[in-house]
Amino acid sequence: MDRRLLLDLAVGAAAIAGWFLLYGMVRLATRPASPAPAPATPELGAEPPAVVSLLVNRWSVTEDAAESTLLDLAARGFIELRQPGNDPMQTTLHLPPAPPDDGGLRPYERRVLDRVRGLAVHAVVPLTALTFRDQAQARAWNKRLRAQVVADARRAGLSRRRFGPAVTTLLVAAAMVAGVGVGLAVLHYGIWHQEEDNVGFAAGIVTSAALSALAGASPGERDTALGRQVASRWLGVRAWLRGHEQFDELPPAAVAVWDRYLGYGAAVGATRLSSAVLDLGLGDRTRVWSSFGGTWHRVRVRYPRFLPRYGRTLPGLLLRAVISIAVGAFLLKVVGGAVDLAPSTTDQVERVLAVAVDGIAALALLLLISGGYTLVRGLADLAAERTITGEVLWLEVWRSTARRDNQPSQPILHHLAVDDGTGDRTTAWVLPSQWATDCRDGDTVTVRVRPWTRRVISLSVVGQGRSRRLTESPVVDDTDDLPASGRGGTTEPAGPAARPVGLFTPEEVGQALGLPVRAAEGLELPGPLSGAQFRSAADGQPVLMIQAVDGAPGRWIWRLNARGQELPGIGDGAFVSASGEQAVLRVGDSTVAVTLVGAARGRAAHLPWLLAQAAARVSAGHDGASA
Amino acid sequence: MGSGVILGIAGGLFCLLVVVLVGWALAAYNRLVRQRNQVQASWAQIDVQLKRRHDLIPNLVETVKGYAAHERGTLEAVVAARTGAIEAAGTPAVADRAAAENVLTQALGRLFALAEAYPDLKANQNFAALQGELANTEDKIAYARQFYNSAVQTFNTSVQSIPTNIIAGIGGFRAMDFFAAPDGERAPVQVRF
Numbered sequence: 169m170d171r172r173l174l175l176d177l178a179v180g181a182a183a184i185a186g187w188f189l190l191y192g193m194v195r196l197a198t199r200p201a202s203p204a205p206a207p208a209t210p211e212l213g214a215e216p217p218a219v220v221s222l223l224v225n226r227w228s229v230t231e232d233a234a235e236s237t238l239l240d241l242a243a244r245g246f247i248e249l250r251q252p253g254n255d256p257m258q259t260t261l262h263l264p265p266a267p268p269d270d271g272g273l274r275p276y277e278r279r280v281l282d283r284v285r286g287l288a289v290h291a292v293v294p295l296t297a298l299t300f301r302d303q304a305q306a307r308a309w310n311k312r313l314r315a316q317v318v319a320d321a322r323r324a325g326l327s328r329r330r331f332g333p334a335v336t337t338l339l340v341a342a343a344m345v346a347g348v349g350v351g352l353a354v355l356h357y358g359i360w361h362q363e364e365d366n367v368g369f370a371a372g373i374v375t376s377a378a379l380s381a382l383a384g385a386s387p388g389e390r391d392t393a394l395g396r397q398v399a400s401r402w403l404g405v406r407a408w409l410r411g412h413e414q415f416d417e418l419p420p421a422a423v424a425v426w427d428r429y430l431g432y433g434a435a436v437g438a439t440r441l442s443s444a445v446l447d448l449g450l451g452d453r454t455r456v457w458s459s460f461g462g463t464w465h466r467v468r469v470r471y472p473r474f475l476p477r478y479g480r481t482l483p484g485l486l487l488r489a490v491i492s493i494a495v496g497a498f499l500l501k502v503v504g505g506a507v508d509l510a511p512s513t514t515d516q517v518e519r520v521l522a523v524a525v526d527g528i529a530a531l532a533l534l535l536l537i538s539g540g541y542t543l544v545r546g547l548a549d550l551a552a553e554r555t556i557t558g559e560v561l562w563l564e565v566w567r568s569t570a571r572r573d574n575q576p577s578q579p580i581l582h583h584l585a586v587d588d589g590t591g592d593r594t595t596a597w598v599l600p601s602q603w604a605t606d607c608r609d610g611d612t613v614t615v616r617v618r619p620w621t622r623r624v625i626s627l628s629v630v631g632q633g634r635s636r637r638l639t640e641s642p643v644v645d646d647t648d649d650l651p652a653s654g655r656g657g658t659t660e661p662a663g664p665a666a667r668p669v670g671l672f673t674p675e676e677v678g679q680a681l682g683l684p685v686r687a688a689e690g691l692e693l694p695g696p697l698s699g700a701q702f703r704s705a706a707d708g709q710p711v712l713m714i715q716a717v718d719g720a721p722g723r724w725i726w727r728l729n730a731r732g733q734e735l736p737g738i739g740d741g742a743f744v745s746a747s748g749e750q751a752v753l754r755v756g757d758s759t760v761a762v763t764l765v766g767a768a769r770g771r772a773a774h775l776p777w778l779l780a781q782a783a784a785r786v787s788a789g790h791d792g793a794s795a
Numbered sequence: 796m797g798s799g800v801i802l803g804i805a806g807g808l809f810c811l812l813v814v815v816l817v818g819w820a821l822a823a824y825n826r827l828v829r830q831r832n833q834v835q836a837s838w839a840q841i842d843v844q845l846k847r848r849h850d851l852i853p854n855l856v857e858t859v860k861g862y863a864a865h866e867r868g869t870l871e872a873v874v875a876a877r878t879g880a881i882e883a884a885g886t887p888a889v890a891d892r893a894a895a896e897n898v899l900t901q902a903l904g905r906l907f908a909l910a911e912a913y914p915d916l917k918a919n920q921n922f923a924a925l926q927g928e929l930a931n932t933e934d935k936i937a938y939a940r941q942f943y944n945s946a947v948q949t950f951n952t953s954v955q956s957i958p959t960n961i962i963a964g965i966g967g968f969r970a971m972d973f974f975a976a977p978d979g980e981r982a983p984v985q986v987r988f
Contacts, residue, residue, distance in 0.1 A: 210840055210942060411833045414945045429938065 172360050176353040183349025187379050190342050198330050200227040201391040205403030208411060212428060213401060216240065217435035218276055218317045219326065223399035224406055224436045227327055227389040229314040232435055235446040237280045238298075240431030242423045246270065246281055249295070249421045256419035256445045260464075261298075263291040276316040279309075283448075286638045289459040295420060297464065299451030301562055301609040301635070306450045309638075318389055326395035330387045339383030347376030406436035416440045453562050458587040460559035460612070467561060469585040470595045472622075477542070479566070479581055479598030480621050485546040492539030499532035549620035557614045557630065558588035560607050566598065579604070584624060586615060599624045602708045605689040610635035629687075668700035668714040671760065671782050677702045677712055680774035683767065685711060696721045704767055711768035714782075715761045722759040726752065729761060735776050739783035748772035753779050755786040823953075823962040830950040834971055837943035838889075841974060844936045845884070845896060848929065852877045852903075855925045859906060862916035869902075869909050876902040889972040897975070903929065940974045947971045 215223070217236035222229050242249045248262040261284055273281065287293045300306035321327035331339070351372020358366035391399070409415050415426075415433055420442045423430045433439040434446070451457075458467050472478045477485060507529045511522040562585040568577040584599040584607075597617055603624070607613050610633020616626040669688045678684045684705040691699030693715065702712040717725055726741070729752040735742040739755040749769055753760045760782050764772060856870055863870075876899040883895035907926065910916050917923070951970040954963040963969075 208836065210938065408836075411829075411836070412942060412945050413830070413949045426941070427938070 173357065176357040179356075180350045180353035183346040183353070184375070184379075186349075187339075187342050187346040191339060191383070194331070194335055194339065195387065198335065198387075198390050200330070200389065201396050201399075202226060203391070203396045203400040203403060205407050206400045207404055208407035209401075209404045210408050210429075212405065212432055213398065215324070215326070215398060215402070216274060216277065216320070217431045218274075218313075219321045219324065220402050220432060221435040222317055222321050222389070223326060223395060224402050227391055227395070229317050231310070231447075231449065232437060232443065233276070233317050234280055234310065234313055234448045235443055236431045236433075236435035237277055238284075238431075238446060238448070239420060239423050239434050239442065240428060241277060241281055241284075242420075243428040243431055244268065246273075247284055249423055251419055251421035256421070256441060257296055259295040259420050259445065261288070261293050261295055263288050265291075274316070274320055276313050276320070279313055279316065280448075283309075283638060286634055289462065289464060289634075292464065294457055294464050294466075295445065296447065296451075297457035299447050299449060301451055301453075301456070303450050305638075306448075310448065321389070321395070324394075325392055326398055327389045328392050330390040331383070336383055340380045343376050343379035343383055346379055347372040347374075350375040402436060405432065406438055409433045409436060409438035418442055420445055453564065453585075456561040456585065456587075458559050458561055460587045461589045465592060467585075467587045467591075468593045469562060470593070471566075471583055471585075472595065477545075477621050479623055481623065482546060482550055482618070482621075485542060485549075485621060489539045489542035489546060492535045492542065494539075496532045496535030496537075496539060499528055500536065503528045503532070545620050549618045552620065553616060553618055553625065555614060555616050556586065556588045557612065558586040559633070560609050560611045560613055561585040561587050561594075562596070563599075563604060563607065563609055565601070565604075584615070584627075586613065595622060597622050597624045599627065603627045605703070606687055608633060608636055668698050668716045668760070671700070671714055671716070671785055672702070672712075672778065674702065676778065676781055678705075680778045681711060681764075681768045681771045683711065683771075688714075691715075701765075707767075709766045711764070711766050713763045713765055715763075716758060718758050720757075722754075722757050725761070726754045726759040729759075730754070735779065738776065738780050739786065742776070742779050742783070744772070744775060748775070751775050751779050753783055753786070755783055758786050760786060820962055823959050824966055827950070827953055827959070827963055827966060827968050830946065830953055831968065834943065834946040834950050837939065837946045838974075840939040841936065841943055842884075844932055844939055845880070848899070848932045848936070849877055849881055851925055851929055851932065852899075855906070855922070855929070858919060858922045858925060859910065859916060862913050862919065863909065866909055869905055873899075873902045873906050889974055893972075893975045900933075940976065944973050947973055 213220075217240045218229075218233040221232040221236055225232070238247075239249075241247050242261075245264065245268050247267075248264055249259055250262060251259045263285060270278065270281065283298060284293060287297060300309065318327060322329075351368045353368075354371040355366055355368025358368055409429070409432075415429075415438055418426060418430060418433070418439055418441060420430070422442075426433075430439060430442060434442050437443070453471070454469055456467055456469055458465055476488075480488075503525045506522075506525045508522050509526060511519055513519060513522070562583065564583050565579040565581075566583045567581040568579045569575075571577040579601040582599040582601050582604040583596040584604075585594060585596040587594060597615065598621075599615075606627060607629050611629050612631035612633070614628050614630050615624050617624050669690050672688065674685050674687050685702040686705050686708075688700045688702055691701055691713070693699040696719065697715055697717050699713065699715045701710045701714065703709060704711050716722075729745075729750075730741060730743050732743045732745040735744060735751070739753045741754045742751065744751045749765075749772065750761060750763045753762070762775065762778060762782065764770075764775070852873060856873055859866070859870060876895070880892075880895040880899045883892045886892060910922065910926075950968075953959050954968050954970050
């Protein structure tokens with residue numbers, strides 16, 4: 169190999185390896201401590217269970233945080249846990265008629281309590297119905313809870329960022345040096361090879377940026393001196409509780425006897441049974457709780473996978489039936505005359521041939537019968553169409569298009585499980601994906617269906633479910649951005665003040681654009697951006713896109729986009745772009761961009777009015793947040 | 796297969812069985828020791844709180860005397876119950892101690908009921924502070940009793956269960972007494988649900 173090339177490679181590799189060596193050393197030096205447990209003691213401290221969970225788990229928040237908070241809320245009288253029989257899985261949560269004042273609840277405690285209150289029907293919710301029916305929602309909810317717990321622990325001086333500003337600066341500076349190293353190596357290589365487009369500079373920048381991004385990514389939390397001291401005491405409590413073998417087997421309803429000890433037991437990992445019963449993650453899609461009809465009941469849902477008729481359209485089904493009949497008839501015509509069920513020949517070859525012909529004839533007959541049956545049942549299915557109304561239990565993608573080079577996979581069919589109140593078992597319907605954004609789990613929907621193929625042919629939402637109020641925006645909360653509230657002080661908003669999904673109603677958008685639109689659907693956007701879009705009710709194509717961003721990124725985006733025609737009197741500032749297809753609005757630290765797309769381009773006459781509605785809602789969000 | 800080989804296999808299996816049995820016996824013995832230590836540690840927690848209660852009572856009696864000296868009967872009952880509880884603390888029988896402490900709890904209950912008739916006493920800061928401290932101590936006693944009884948139940952279950960009872964018998968482990976709650980606390984429980 170060329171020695172100069174070897175030298176270039178060595179310089180580049182050494183620069184990157186040097187940075188990773190430094191990064192590894194920093195990680196090693198900042199790893200969370202493992203404090204020695206204090207002597208076993210039953211004396212509880214003042215820290216809430218969720219923070220205790222952080223401390224005893226080496227400064228990482230586990231699912232115990234939410235579960236122990238729920239038990240602690242029960243111990244403090246905000247909720248009641250009742251177990252009617254011997255099975256802890258049958259435990260129900262009840263909202264007391266006169267709960268204590270919840271003004272002093274911490275943000276994550278309120279988050280858990282709000283979930284219970286939001287799901288309760290007639291002040292009751294089964295314990296196992298607290299699970300989520302959407303993976304993204306479960307992830308977002310738990311992520312925010314973790315951020316709030318960490319923020320509380322930091323405020324109390326018990327935890328801190330694993331990489332402080334000085335360490336991050338050091339790593340970023342080292343990333344620059346590594347970038348220079350890589351850049352010089354690539355530059356040197358380019359000069360020797362007399363390349364016209366020397367990419368040395370770009371390579372250096374890319375290396376620096378990638379390594380800086382890695383340095384800036386939060387590696388979690390670490391201990392403080394006070395945190396170690398408190399953690400040591402709580403490890404003593406854990407030793408005490410683990411010493412009591414019975415404690416391990418206590419069900420959640422035992423909180424009535426053990427009071428706050430049970431919540432703290434769950435926080436320190438001393439309650440196996442309670443922790444096994446409590447779950448605030450993604451629920452089981454085959455056994456879903458429904459409150460349709462006013463009482464809670466569990467519905468078993470089946471999701472057929474290998475049923476040939478399942479989810480088929482009528483034309484597709486009929487085509488298959490016709491092909492099946494045609495192939496069957498053709499085969500029968502070809503081999504029908506040669507069928508001999510009792511061949512008299514003694515020649516082995518002829519006997520084998522006769523059996524093969526018989527087999528082909530049998531297959532042909534089967535195809536004929538199957539095709540005929542499918543044809544008849546398909547047509548009967550058309551006549552048997554019916555309309556059902558019920559609660560959406562589960563909605564998830566079933567089939568998607570194949571991923572291509574530059575096109576991501578697109579869902580084409582969804583599973584839609586609906587409880588119509590007629591039984592405790594159901595089979596999921598198949599919903600064309602263009603309607604899937606219209607409804608959410610918990611909504612009451614009226615669907616027109618073909619029962620044999622389980623295909624939904626029309627859907628309308630007749631009532632919005634409680635879970636819509638509990639919707640989490642997909643924005644990732646950074647713990648550092650959470651407003652600092654005092655211990656037991658005011659609570660934080662569950663997300664940014666500007667929530668794109670709830671910024672406009674479909675009626676408002678339809679009025680402004682002069683075309684009917686469907687309900688808003690969330691958009692996955694990178695980084696701190698959150699987004700939503702409205703689709704045309706006629707063809708399902710996007711017509712309006714909304715992007716929102718808060719905090720420092722919001723200010724930057726405002727500076728970049730505040731151009732065009734100014735719209736005085738709307739929010740803290742608003743502009744419509746020269747093309748008239750995009751408008752941008754600023755309220756406080758929140759920036760909202762509204763873009764007309766597709767068929768709505770050119771329908772900008774009412775964009776200022778739409779922006780004024782957004783400004784009012786974002787302002788209300790800010791007021792709510794600061795109230 | 797020769798008889799030597801068969802004997803060897805049988806001997807090996809026997810040795811393995813002996814090793815397993817000895818291992819199990821050691822594990823069972825250690826578990827019993829651990830459970831007994833947990834009972835003792837739980838009892839120590841009760842003891843601390845009971846002593847704390849004993850220490851608070853003289854001050855309480857003196858404070859009440861200042862406002863309701865003529866309620867001699869009640870005050871003497873409290874003093875006598877405290878003396879009885881301190882004497883019982885010297886005995887190893889948990890049942891005796893529990894009975895003496897329950898008498899003291901009831902006497903204190905009567906004393907606080909008496910205070911309701913004396914507004915000046917109720918308004919006294921020292922009395923309010925002592926009342927608060929005693930209530931806090933009572934709470935801690937209740938939890939400590941819960942932990943103790945839980946530990947005793949686990950220990951007794953091990954001592955009385957087959958085959959651990961064999962090891963318990965050899966090791967001298969005996970079932971322990973529960974710390975009974977006062978009569979008032981054993982009244983029918985009002986179920987909240």
